[in-house]
Amino acid sequence: MRIIACFKAVPEEQDIVVEKDRQLNFDKAEWKIGTYDLNAIEAGKQLVEAEGGQLTGLAVGGTALDSSKLKKNILSRGLDDLYLVIDEKAENADTYQTAKLLEASIRKIGEFDLVLCGAGSSDLYAQQTGNQVGELLGVPVINSVNKITPQGDKVIVERVLEDSVQVLEVSLPAVLSVTSEINVPRIPGMKDILAAKKKPVTEFTVEDIGAAYVQPTSLVLSTQAPEQAERKLNILEGDSEETIDEFVKLFNEALK
Amino acid sequence: MAIKNVWFITDDLSAIGELAAGARKLGEHVTAVLFSEQDQAKEAIACGADQVYLFKKTEGSFIEGYSKEIAGLIRAEQAGLVMVYSSASGRLIAGRIASQLETSAISNVSDLYIEDDHVVAEHMVYGGLALRKEKALSDTVVLTVGLGVFEANAKDESREGKVTEITGEAENAGIKVIEIRPKQGETVNLKVAKKVVGVGRGFANEEDLKMAEDLASATGAELACSRPIAEGEKWMGKERYVGVSGAVLKPDVYVAIGISGQIQHMVGVNDAKTIVAINKDKNAPIFKQADIGLVGDLYTVLPKITEKLKA
Ligand SMILES: Cc1cc2nc3c(=O)[nH]c(=O)nc-3n(C[C@H](O)[C@H](O)[C@H](O)COP(=O)(O)OP(=O)(O)OC[C@H]3O[C@@H](n4cnc5c(N)ncnc54)[C@H](O)[C@@H]3O)c2cc1C
Numbered sequence: 001m002r003i004i005a006c007f008k009a010v011p012e013e014q015d016i017v018v019e020k021d022r023q024l025n026f027d028k029a030e031w032k033i034g035t036y037d038l039n040a041i042e043a044g045k046q047l048v049e050a051e052g053g054q055l056t057g058l059a060v061g062g063t064a065l066d067s068s069k070l071k072k073n074i075l076s077r078g079l080d081d082l083y084l085v086i087d088e089k090a091e092n093a094d095t096y097q098t099a100k101l102l103e104a105s106i107r108k109i110g111e112f113d114l115v116l117c118g119a120g121s122s123d124l125y126a127q128q129t130g131n132q133v134g135e136l137l138g139v140p141v142i143n144s145v146n147k148i149t150p151q152g153d154k155v156i157v158e159r160v161l162e163d164s165v166q167v168l169e170v171s172l173p174a175v176l177s178v179t180s181e182i183n184v185p186r187i188p189g190m191k192d193i194l195a196a197k198k199k200p201v202t203e204f205t206v207e208d209i210g211a212a213y214v215q216p217t218s219l220v221l222s223t224q225a226p227e228q229a230e231r232k233l234n235i236l237e238g239d240s241e242e243t244i245d246e247f248v249k250l251f252n253e254a255l256k
Numbered sequence: 257m258a259i260k261n262v263w264f265i266t267d268d269l270s271a272i273g274e275l276a277a278g279a280r281k282l283g284e285h286v287t288a289v290l291f292s293e294q295d296q297a298k299e300a301i302a303c304g305a306d307q308v309y310l311f312k313k314t315e316g317s318f319i320e321g322y323s324k325e326i327a328g329l330i331r332a333e334q335a336g337l338v339m340v341y342s343s344a345s346g347r348l349i350a351g352r353i354a355s356q357l358e359t360s361a362i363s364n365v366s367d368l369y370i371e372d373d374h375v376v377a378e379h380m381v382y383g384g385l386a387l388r389k390e391k392a393l394s395d396t397v398v399l400t401v402g403l404g405v406f407e408a409n410a411k412d413e414s415r416e417g418k419v420t421e422i423t424g425e426a427e428n429a430g431i432k433v434i435e436i437r438p439k440q441g442e443t444v445n446l447k448v449a450k451k452v453v454g455v456g457r458g459f460a461n462e463e464d465l466k467m468a469e470d471l472a473s474a475t476g477a478e479l480a481c482s483r484p485i486a487e488g489e490k491w492m493g494k495e496r497y498v499g500v501s502g503a504v505l506k507p508d509v510y511v512a513i514g515i516s517g518q519i520q521h522m523v524g525v526n527d528a529k530t531i532v533a534i535n536k537d538k539n540a541p542i543f544k545q546a547d548i549g550l551v552g553d554l555y556t557v558l559p560k561i562t563e564k565l566k567a
Contacts, residue, residue, distance in 0.1 A: 013383050013520075024386055095351070096360040124381050125501065126363040131351025135323070140430035141352065144344040156434070161344050162268070165437045168318070171430035181487050181494075217360035221389040223381060228545070229526055235549035237538060239556045247550045247557075248564045254509050254530040254548060255451065255475055 001053035001150065004109065005044040005116045006102060006130070007037035007074065009064040010123040022225040031064040033074055036118030038185035043148060043178050044116050045078040045186075051150050056109065057082040060101040062091030066203075075196035076188035082199060083109055087206040094217045099132035104211035105204065106137065114155070117177040119144075127177070134175030142170060143177040257373055258284050259336035264305075265289040265326065265349060266341035267319055269296050273408030275339055275401070276303035280409065282337060282370060289326055291319045294419070301417035304409060308419045311426075316433045320348045321426025327356035335396055337375055339368075342400035350400045359394040365401045384500035384523030404447075404504070444495055449478035452507045454498055454525070456482040458514015458535065458554055462491045467554070468513055471562045477511065482521050498524035514554050517542025534558065 011029035019025050044055045057079040059065055065086045075082055085105050093101065106115060115137075117130030127143070134141020146165070147158035159166040160179060170176075188196075206213075234250060236243050262283025264275040269292065279286040288305040290296050291313040300308050309329060311322050330338055330353065340350035342364055354361040366387070367378040375392040377399055392399075446452060453472040459465055465479075472479045479496065486497035498505060499521040510528040514535060515521060522545055525531060533546035536553045543549045550557060 011382075013385065016382055016385055018385065022386075024382065094360040095363075096354060096358065099355060120501075122383065125383070126361065127347055128351040128354070128361045128363055131348050132355045132361070135352040135355035141348070142431070143348045143351075159344070160439075164439055166433060167435040167437065169432040169434050174430065181490075184488070214358075215393070217394050218362065218377075218390040218392045221376065221391055223386045223388045225386050226523075226526070231531060231545055232547040233544070233549070234547060235533075235538075235543050235551065237551040239552045239560075243550070243552075244557060244560050244564065247548065248561055250548045251511075251532055251561070252565065254532060 001047055001051050001113045002056075002111055003044040003047060003053060003114045003116060004056045004058050004106060004112050005037075005041045005079070006133075007041065007057060007059050007118070008034045008121045008123075009059060009061050009067075009070060010034045010121055013122065018225040022227070024223060024225065031067060031070055033070065034118060035122040036120055036180050038077070038118070039178050039180050039182055040116040040118045041074075041077050041079070042183045042185040044114070046183065047114070047148060047150065053113070054080045056080060058084075058102065058105055058109070060085040060087075060090045060093070060098060060105060062086070062088055071201060072193070072196050073188075075199045075201070076192045077185070078192065079199060082201045083204065084201065085204045085206065085209060089206050089213070095126050095128040095132055096217055097214050098129050099136055100214050101206065101209070101211050102129065102133045103136040104209040106133070108204070108209045113172040115173070115175040117175070119177060119180050130175055130177035137173075137175060140170050140174040141176075142168060142174070145176045145178045146182050148176065148178075148182075257370065258282060259370065259375070261285050261287065261333055261335040261337075263287045263289060263330060263335045263338045264340070265338065265346065267291050267345045267349075268341055268343050269299075271341040271403060272296065272300050273303045273411075274403055274406045275341060276300055276305050277409045278339060278368065278401070278406030280304035281406065282368065282375075287333070287335065291322075297419045299411070301415050301419075302411040302413050304415070306417050308417060310419060310421045312423060316436060318426055318428045318431055318433055320345060320352065321428035321431070322422075323349050323352035324356055324427060325422070325424070327353045330396060331357065337397045338399070340398070340400050342402045347400055350398055354398040357394070357396050357398060359396065359398055362390060362392065362397070362399040365399050366405060368399070368401070368405065380500055380523065383520040385519050444478065444493070446478055446480055446496065446498070446503045446505055449505070450507055451475055451477035451509045451511075452480050452498075452505060452525075453477045453511045453513065454480040454482065454515055455485060455513050456515030457484050459485070462489070464555070465491060467558045467562070471511070471513075471558060471565070474562050474565050477509070480505075482515050500524065512542055512546070513558065515542055516540050517545055534561075
């Protein structure tokens, strides 16, 4: 199977600081691989391990992708090769712009059986890139995929809906977005980290993949932390009878 | 200024009222796209739609296959705004339609209004850390919305509208529905619960959740959890996890036990009247967002608290 797993470089959310004016400060936030993209990579890895084939990583984005640490990290997750489209024009791309760039990249890479995406990027979480790429490529596209079982030139997928699970037979090539529950991404070991060094990395610009410029869909007016509710901060400490009695008294008042 | 043509699309009939009201508020002429039976078209009209496209849906049909046809109708009728209910199917339809219309799908919009003749959409970004306001620029704006964004209007059964039934089959080259299995486990509506007890990774074993259940039953609360408990450990159903990617609640009392209080979780309970926290780490972020807190080991304090509450 020829599998392309897509991922996005996102800022480490733990290290984004909310300033006094409720603006976000990204100075301390390192770029990392989107949390849910790891599920797409792991799903691809498991398929290739079971069926044989090749697993390619693909990302489009700004200069954040041009980090040796990030590249090493992604390659240590079992990719056979890696394609990056690094371009200022790809920075802050919306879902359609991203999907157009991925479409062009995938066509450039060539034949594939499956394109895998995560449930959503862990920064913007629009959950749309896979859907939009699939439609642009004109192949079957399914989101919310919780299980993939190869069957000849098809895959059987389980798709989680609100109140049911759909079992679908999907012919290849196809684009699937997986859930964050489909697997537990493994942590790369020493061997994987060493092997990562030998994996080929191809870098493209937007021109290289022949993608036309697409107008942005929207203009961001503001990005601001929501106002926090005032809390009483009545914090007690310890497990003595008195402390627990005191806590229970306060708790009981709140329950009324 | 209102938008001339607003469309809403939903595969979940419980969303008709709210989406129709939202479309009515923003648009002059409202079109509904539904996938099912005739009486739901009547309901959409009573709720505010002027026109309904009714697509065929049978057991085992894959309604996403209508995306291209819907996009064609949207283009022909020059809709300015298309709101799609954010179910899993709705999200896929939204993305496919957006690609057909050469635009993005703005997702999980929490507020929507018109400013200077443009649609402005608000939605959470960075896992709930911030709210982003975006001015949509495309001729047809495609977005997904969930419940709770608009308030349904009272139904007016005397309203009239046009219903067009689309009898053609969905275009599903390469996709075949083999089976539909009802989801295992109970369904829970956390949104209506006045009191909610949330458990987090502070619980070391699944059987320890019994302590939280005891507290919940002593206080008449519903049980909820943080994402890792539902998704990593799978100790509880996904519909029980609270937060930006789970349920967003407004209970009177939320009790967080063994939950650190990460923003992605807290976004789901920020509107709780009272937040109560139990955590053994006095520096846990939850204590900066709680009204009442107890720094202590839940294994020691929780049984005592429940005992005393029952007394
Ligand atoms: C894009 C994105 C979306 C997300 N969406 C959500 C979401 O919707 N909902 C959600 O919940 N999370 C979400 N998360 C995950 C979130 O960031 C946190 O990882 C998660 O909420 C942490 O869960 P927790 O508090 O149970 O676990 P932890 O953060 O591990 O906290 C466990 C706490 O238990 C305490 N503890 C341990 N032992 C004891 C004891 N014996 N007694 C008392 N206290 C104890 C510890 O001090 C600690 O504070 C999301 C993350 C991302 C990146």
